Amino acid sequence: AQKVTQAQTEISVVEKEDVTLDCVYETRDTTYYLFWYKQPPSGELVFLIRRNSFDEQNEISGRYSWNFQKSTSSFNFTITASQVVDSAVYFCALSEPFRDDKIIFGKGTRLHILP
Amino acid sequence: DAGITQSPRHKVTETGTPVTLRCHQTENHRYMYWYRQDPGHGLRLIHYSYGVKDTDKGEVSDGYSVSRSKTEDFLLTLESATSSQTSVYFCAISVLPQELAGDDNEQFFGPGTRLTVL
Secondary structure (H helix, E strand, O other): OOEEEOOOOEEEEEOOOOEEEOOEEEOOOOOOEEEEEEEOOOOOOEEEEEEEOOOOOOEEEOOEEEEEEHHHOEEEEEEOOOOHHHOEEEEEEEEOOOOOOOEEEOOOEEEEEEO | OOOEEEEOOEEEEOOOOOEEEEEEEOOOOOEEEEEEEEOOOEEEEEEEEEEOOEEEEOOOOOOEEEEEEEOOEEEEEEOOOOHHHOEEEEEEEEOOOOOOOOOOOOOEEOOOEEEEEO
16 A cells, blocks of 8 residues: 655754655555655645656755665655755655556654754 | 646635535646645545546545536535534645656645634
8 A cells, every 4th residue: 555654753953954854655556656845834835856666866956855765665855954944844745646646645744944 | 837726715614514615727637636734644635536527535535525527626525514624625736647757747736725614
């Protein structure tokens, strides 16, 4: 069955520190997508990244980077040199496009960046 | 921008009353979803649709029904609202991928509807 686990409920770091948000997933399919979303205090869901199961290359976008490892079923998200504006809830999610394309979310990690 | 709107954005209602939330998209995407977001639970799928008049249940579908009579609209109805349905409701769309290596199918979410059932 599909499942996404974000074991870290809440994390607090001081500004400029690096922080990694963990995501572990379960799926029966060989074809799937993994996502990260950001939900700032304003409440909207902001798409950050989508990664398909055939592409294990790590991704870097500015201060954000993602480490996809199929061997451990993990898709971790690292923020380098964190900033106060990074404070938000971050969701990891999974979809199986050749099954029903439902997006299954983890419960989220609330990240506090302290000035 | 996938052009997803939700209405109303906020609603307060009383227990036992019917409530309908509307999700509207402007780009003819096939798949549409309704989620609810509650503290400690993240986002949970209520119902989804894979085309006009084609819908299916998600993990928390009890007490909810949906309809999709047009591609652009996906309605979520609470037949008789209960206090446990107080939540923030998000609509989402996705595009069925034509090519796995493509980078064009992002999952888009509407702005959310905050529903309070008294």
